[in-house]
Amino acid sequence: MYKLPIHLNSGCPNRDGLLGTGGCDFCAENGAGFELLSALTPVEEQITRNMKYIGSKYGASKFIAYFQNYSNTYMSFDSFKTAMSSAIHPDIVEFSISTRPDCIQKKHLEYLAAIRKETNIQISIELGLQTANYHTLRKINRGHGLASFIDAVVKIHHYNFDVCAHVIVNLPGDNDIDAIETAEILSALKVQQVKMHALYIMKNTKMGMDYERGLFTIISLDEYIDRVILFLEHIHPDMVVQRIIGRAPEENSLFVNWGMSWWKIRDLIHNKMEREQRHQGDKWFSGLNF
Numbered sequence: 001m002y003k004l005p006i007h008l009n010s011g012c013p014n015r016d017g018l019l020g021t022g023g024c025d026f027c028a029e030n031g032a033g034f035e036l037l038s039a040l041t042p043v044e045e046q047i048t049r050n051m052k053y054i055g056s057k058y059g060a061s062k063f064i065a066y067f068q069n070y071s072n073t074y075m076s077f078d079s080f081k082t083a084m085s086s087a088i089h090p091d092i093v094e095f096s097i098s099t100r101p102d103c104i105q106k107k108h109l110e111y112l113a114a115i116r117k118e119t120n121i122q123i124s125i126e127l128g129l130q131t132a133n134y135h136t137l138r139k140i141n142r143g144h145g146l147a148s149f150i151d152a153v154v155k156i157h158h159y160n161f162d163v164c165a166h167v168i169v170n171l172p173g174d175n176d177i178d179a180i181e182t183a184e185i186l187s188a189l190k191v192q193q194v195k196m197h198a199l200y201i202m203k204n205t206k207m208g209m210d211y212e213r214g215l216f217t218i219i220s221l222d223e224y225i226d227r228v229i230l231f232l233e234h235i236h237p238d239m240v241v242q243r244i245i246g247r248a249p250e251e252n253s254l255f256v257n258w259g260m261s262w263w264k265i266r267d268l269i270h271n272k273m274e275r276e277q278r279h280q281g282d283k284w285f286s287g288l289n290f
């Protein structure tokens with residue numbers, strides 16, 4: 001089974017003026033994603049073309065339709081319904097829909113529940129949180145706080161859909177305590193999946209300009225590895241870690257993964273955990289010892 005990216009003509013309220021125009025400080029205007037076709041390509045065609053390409057490249061026969069870029073519920077409800085219904089296909093077993101916590105409404109969840117009932121396609125919603133530190137969220141201009149994320153998770157869980165939270169544990173100003181707090185909040189909310197990536201800095205972003213002016217520094221790779229392990233120790237042992245380190249396009253970037261391949265960093269994290277006998281969930285249920 002493989003994730004198959006689908007590019008919708010979605011926007012972001014943090015860019016189009018509803019909440020703000022600059023976007024989150026780290027966000028490059030072109031969004032994120034590899035193997036993405038143009039948003040102008042009809043959804044059905046994106047599915048057939050990517051199924052052919054990804055299916056033969058990775059030997060996949062079943063797929064998760066991954067609505068990845070920007071906020072995929074932020075569009076007219078009719079467009080949302082058309083996009084979702086166009087992605088129904090016998091080899092698609094799940095819809096994974098990426099959006100902002102403040103862009104998911106009851107009507108989206110009701111519609112997705114109806115699709116699941118009719119087709120047995122499973123639903124998961126990917127929500128950007130990045131950090132539980134709401135002061136940092138404000139500083140990086142996320143345009144939503146922690147409460148909005150909690151509210152969205154509770155509502156999504158009401159429909160028995162899975163939630164995948166996106167987390168960056170090395171945002172400027174955050175420390176180990178913020179990583180632990182983020183892990184504990186995700187676990188308390190029974191968030192089923194998490195995706196982590198290290199902060200990367202793109203040119204022509206607010207964060208990129210601040211970085212070039214030396215207004216903040218990025219923690220060292222060793223500190224990052226320690227913080228990721230701390231985060232993993234504090235999440236629930238059953239939480240699925242979909243990604244431990246991301247890859248980012250190197251063109252137009254000022255800083256990506258300390259100049260190393262993502263898989264080398266993944267291996268360093270794994271090796272250190274093995275060497276020190278530390279595991280995901282080791283500190284999840286620590287409580288007071290009395």
Ligand code: SF4
Pocket residue numbers: 012013014015022023024027028031070071100128142
């Ligand atoms: S919410 Fe997402 S798409 Fe919008 S500015 Fe932030 S990171 Fe970019």
